[in-house]
Amino acid sequence: MTQGGDGRALETGTRTFARSRRGRGEELMVPPAEFRSYYGRPVLKPPVWEWKIAAYLFTGGLSAGSAVLGAGAELTGRPALRRAGWLSALASLLASTYFLVSDLGRPERFHHMLRVAKPTSPMSVGTWVLTAYAPGVGIAAMRELVPTRWRTTLPGRLVRRAARPAGLAAAALAPAVASYPAVLLSQTAAPAWHEARRELPFLFTGSAAATAGGLAMVLAPRGEAGPARGLAVYGAIQELVASRVLEERLDLVAQAYRTGKAHQLRHASELLTAGGLAGTLLGAGRSRTVAVASGAALLAGGALQRFGVFEAGVASTKDPRYVIEPQRARMAQRDAGSGSAAG
């Protein structure tokens, strides 16, 4: 309707559709587009997902990164890092599963996800990836939990024998565990998630590496944590860069990331991740205190980043502008394209 009846909410953008059209020098056959909507009501249904889904994104990535550290430590003879890696991988996997199941409308029907395998549904793909990933993590972590006096018993020996191949199999799936949630969010109508489909996988795997590296820096002794610091540095840099690229590339929809609660969360996240990165590079190899502080900052930064991305997606479904204006711009571009092609 006229003005969408909502001057305040509509001013959040850097440009309006009307201005962007004029900018391209098109003739205005129709009166300059005022933003119009149905009483300012959303066009889309804002997600029914709660904060638990953001927590699930965070813990899932943490588990994947930790599994990679556990497997690498196994192969390179770092028992303390191995222990930290697999125990973190299991704990965060359990947390992740809890968040995912309890956010369902019918948690007792969780297993209905396993009645089909649907390549068109990233949630189905992800469920199967997790189903394949979980046993390996479980067995590898179990080895770390077997008390010393049971090591020589038959079950103890079996677990120790199976731990290595099982752990390596899980680690092979870890990259998929870390990245599929990005596709899951992107394959929605939420403009801030769908439009960010090229950056979110890098943001999420970066964040998985940074947080897992951070947690291992907190848990493992400095002498063994070298690879954890390396992974953390890689992850933190990728997380920070992907976050920036996303804001630059997204045009109007970037406002969903740059304003409101999403902005606050992501701003805090960037400060923490940058701080954790600096600490890791400068002092975490020499001082345990710095290692712990940097690790904690990376963990917090990664968590806030996931919550920020989640919030941005939700915000972009609540304000109809994020849906209507980019679609209008797309239509105008198409009209201009076909117009010039015809004449």
Added chain:
Amino acid sequence: MSTDHEPGRHRLYGRLDDPAADAGHVEHPPRVGFFTDTSVCIGCKACEVACKEWNLVPDDGMNLLGMSLDNSGMLGANTWRHVAFIEREAPLGGQVSGVEGMPTGASGVAHMEATVAAGLRDTERGGGELGTTTVDLGMPSLSLPGAATGAESRTDFSWLMMSDVCKHCTHAACLDVCPTGALFRTEFGTVVVQQDICNGCGYCVSGCPFGVIDRRPQDGRANKCTLCYDRLQDGLEPACAKACPTESIQFGPLDELRERAAARVEQLHERGVPEARLYGEDPDDGIGGSAAFFLLLDEPEVYGLPPDPIVASRDLVDMWRHAGAACAAFVTAAVAVFVAAGRR
């Protein structure tokens, strides 16, 4: 599916003439749908009521929303037909509002809209809970008609009404993303949720580009229009179409409806209603065309519809390709840090 990552035509996007066959129904009845001609809608809401009664859809609150005579607000888990009311300070082709001769002042439309929009912003889901649960927006206060003085403040007037419904998309985003297989394509080409399978994951809610499907708080499952699947199987027309007294809602085989709709637009144009246009009938649009399409008298967004919806699955290959690249970077980094650190 084509491996072309550019949004081109593949099984999840572009023209698809027979979605039922695509879903594996070998011999099937013709694809059916609704042609909702809003130019004859009188806003009686018989469709809303008939739908609720036939499908036993629970109450979603008897609300005064301040959205003109709309009191359901939006499609949702508990509103499978929604009648939208738009009061415009503009004339409609072929109509005389009669306001010139009246002692009316400026209308309250702008004020009403501002009040409603502000109220919606404060709700938990930004107004998206409309059609599913009760939303309290308070009552907008309006000045009396004629309270403002002078003929110069008079505004013209027209009223648009439209009965909205699930589009039963050719490429249905809700169906693509559903991880349990609860959503399925029927032999009629329609899209239906199997209530005994849905586990309420909520993915379809965020998938739908029209904001149609929602999770019902009462039972935790996704709900939307079934195009009266049970009635279709018995050879009956859907309850809403049956109840509509003006034939604004027309049910039938999609091919036939598309022909009828094209003729109706032409007729309206001839009769001096240049605003008449079709929405959702184009099989080449971003969702492959919808089985429920509309004749509108203003831009789609005025009715709360997205002007150019696309199914997110269009970019499925592109998304996984980027996820693959991110995985490759992740693996390379992990191998590199361990190689650099060496064995101990």
